[in-house]
Amino acid sequence: MTPFYETIRSxxxxxxxxxxxxxxxxxxxxxxxxxxxxxxxxxGDIAILTSPAAAEVLAPMAQLAQAITARRxxxxxxxYAPLYISNHCSNSCVYCGFNxxxxxxxxxxxxxxxxxxxxxxxxxxxxxLLLVSGECPSQVGVExxxxxxxxxxxxxxxxxxxxxxxxxxxYQRLYGAGIDxxxxxxxxxxxxIYSTVxxxxxxxxxxxxxxxxxxxxxxxxxxxxxxxxxxxxxxRVESYYLAHHAAYLMKHHWKSQVSISFPRLRPAAGGYRxxxxxxxxxxxxxxxxxxxxxxxxxxxxSTREPAExxxxxxxxxxxxxxxxxxxxxxxxxxxLDNNLDQQEAAADGQFNVFDDRPVEAVAASIRQKGYDTVxxxxxxxxxx
Ligand code: SF4
Numbered sequence: 001m002t003p004f005y006e007t008i009r010s011x012x013x014x015x016x017x018x019x020x021x022x023x024x025x026x027x028x029x030x031x032x033x034x035x036x037x038x039x040x041x042x043x044g045d046i047a048i049l050t051s052p053a054a055a056e057v058l059a060p061m062a063q064l065a066q067a068i069t070a071r072r073x074x075x076x077x078x079x080y081a082p083l084y085i086s087n088h089c090s091n092s093c094v095y096c097g098f099n100x101x102x103x104x105x106x107x108x109x110x111x112x113x114x115x116x117x118x119x120x121x122x123x124x125x126x127x128x129l130l131l132v133s134g135e136c137p138s139q140v141g142v143e144x145x146x147x148x149x150x151x152x153x154x155x156x157x158x159x160x161x162x163x164x165x166x167x168x169x170x171y172q173r174l175y176g177a178g179i180d181x182x183x184x185x186x187x188x189x190x191x192x193i194y195s196t197v198x199x200x201x202x203x204x205x206x207x208x209x210x211x212x213x214x215x216x217x218x219x220x221x222x223x224x225x226x227x228x229x230x231x232x233x234x235x236r237v238e239s240y241y242l243a244h245h246a247a248y249l250m251k252h253h254w255k256s257q258v259s260i261s262f263p264r265l266r267p268a269a270g271g272y273r274x275x276x277x278x279x280x281x282x283x284x285x286x287x288x289x290x291x292x293x294x295x296x297x298x299x300x301x302s303t304r305e306p307a308e309x310x311x312x313x314x315x316x317x318x319x320x321x322x323x324x325x326x327x328x329x330x331x332x333x334x335x336l337d338n339n340l341d342q343q344e345a346a347a348d349g350q351f352n353v354f355d356d357r358p359v360e361a362v363a364a365s366i367r368q369k370g371y372d373t374v375x376x377x378x379x380x381x382x383x384x
Contacts, residue, residue, distance in 0.1 A: 003214060004248045005207050008189065008241065016047070020236045023051035032057075032064055032292070041293050046243035049289035050236045058285055065288040065317045068295045077366050078298070078320040078374045080128035081121050081359070082162070084329045085109055085148070087347055089134025091201035093187070095229065097268035097350045098134045100201065104269050104348035108139045109329045111151060117332040118152050124324065124359040127376040128158040130183065132327075132350075135164035135203060142170045146177040153178030157376050160223060164202070165212035171219030182216035183225035184209070185261065188232040189241030197232055213245075217253035224249060224256045225300065230283070231265035231274025239286055243293055250294075259298030259320065260290055266304045266351040280309055284316065291317035303355040307365075310355050314369050323362035325353055 031048050035041055048054065054061060086108035089098040097104060109117070118129065131148065133140040140163065149159055160181030161174065171182070186209060188194050194206045203209065213224045226245055228238035242260065249258045262283060265274040278286075283305075290299060301310060301318045303325040310321065326332050327349035355362070363373045 001252055003211055004245055005210055007244060007248055008210070011241070011244065016237050016240045017234070019044075019047035019240075020051035023048045023053045025053045025056055028054045028057055028061075032061065035068075035292050036064060043243040043247040043293060044240075046239050046289055046293050047236070049292055050239045050286060054289070055281070055285055058281070058288070061288045061292070062284065062316055065291040066315050068291055069315060069317050069319065072295050073319050075315065075371045076374045077314060077318070077371050078128065078377060079126065079359070079363065080130055080158075080160075080320060080322050081124075081126045082130045082132045082302075082322060082325050082327070083114065083117055083121065084132045084327055084331060084350070085114060086133040086136060086140045086329055087350065088136035088139040089201075091135050091203040092199050093201075093203060094197050094199065094270070095232065095265055095268065095272040095274070097270060097348060099270055102269045107329055107347045108133075108136075111144075111147060113330055113333065114148055115151050117330065118155060120332050121324075122155050125363075125375045126359065127156055128160070129156045130160045130162055130181075130322075131179075132162045133164075135201070137164070142166065142173055145174055145179070149174065149177035149179050157379050158223075160225070162225075165209050166215070168215040168219050171216050171221065175220045180221060181223035181225065182213065182221045183227075183259075183261070184212045184216070185225075185227040185229060185263065186210055186241075186245070187229040189228065189238060189245070190233050193233050213249055214253065217249060217256040221256055223259060223298075224253070225259045225261055225298075227261035227263055227300075229263055229265060230278045230286075231276055234276055235278045235282055235286060239289065243290070246290075246294060246297060250297075257298060258294075259300050260294070261300040261302070262287060263302060263304055266354065268351040269348060283309075284313065287313065287317045303353045304351065305354055307355040307357055307362075310362075311365050311369065314366055314371055321362065321366075323355075323357070324359035327351060327353060 159179045162183040300320045302322045328347045
């Protein structure tokens with residue numbers, strides 16, 4: 001099996017920019033017609049669905065996305081929450097608050113503290129937990145993560161990680177410890193932009209990061225989450241690569257479920273301004289396009305987006321949402337009750353959360369739209 005890096009190199013870069021611009025509404029309607037009648041689109045068809053021509057027929061596209069989502073997933077939204085373990089990081093990603101050069105308050109939570117935060121989230125019905133950290137193996141190493149997984153696995157039917165990329169044996173260790181999901185976003189598939197926005201640190205290794213979902217799937221992870229950080233590059237170009245990446249993983253690692261996230265850049269320490277801002281309407285088009293190409297993929301939306309837009313997107317293609325998120329280590333705890341000193345209590349977050357409603361309020365909005373919240377859809381026992 002050749003790695004996905006070889007697929008990227010084989011794609012015709014000159015067409016990736018021109019194909020969406022050349023697409024016609026006739027092509028868009030014909031493609032939607034064939035998808036409606038059960039034909040399976042190719043990942044390259046994403047260029048038609050993300051085109052300016054498709055933007056002109058966004059309403060029927062959204063209706064089709066809604067129908068496909070309801071057919072494949074029912075009227076349900078899965079709920080999850082992130083738990084930040086550490087904001088230490090050795091990288092200098094220009095868009096991120098945890099950038100090693102930013103003067104922020106840094107800390108790594110202790111095992112007891114993580115357990116307390118996890119209990120709080122569990123009490124709010126959260127069953128799918130995403131453990132997040134910056135890239136600092138000396139602060140959050142594989143052994144520590146194994147220990148945390150051991151502490152939490154009885155409490156959460158599904159534990160995922162969003163950390164730095166690892167080799168397959170380390171992923172196997174974490175899988176063995178009870179972690180079943182891996183989220184790792186390439187940020188941008190454009191290698192030149194990638195070098196510019198990652199000027200120093202281990203994350204500069206584009207190819208090693210790109211191979212992480214493959215290594216994770218080979219290690220046995222049940223869920224693999226990928227995505228582009230929207231704002232770093234033309235969203236149509238990123239969609240094209242992302243669609244090919246998802247298709248590659250689905251084909252070569254079919255035992256893992258592939259999910260796709262749509263993180264838009266948010267204000268963070270360092271004051272980075274995205275060069276390619278993505279509008280609400282473009283985000284909606286992108287989500288609908290991915291639903292039409294990948295009817296069975298989980299599509300994920302975080303609290304980076306405002307409440308009103310998140311409510312609007314329920315049912316249009318999104319199947320999984322975070323809620324009540326804090327993006328700093330220890331962020332869920334009442335600092336005074338947990339005897340943290342002032343310095344520790346002020347640990348900074350990765351980015352500004354836009355939808356700051358509590359979990360209960362997000363769940364109520366979902367139900368108000370006629371959808372059920374799904375807190376648990378998996379149990380380790382299913383594997384036996
Ligand atoms: S994006 Fe990740 S690797 Fe980059 S600075 Fe932020 S936490 Fe570190």
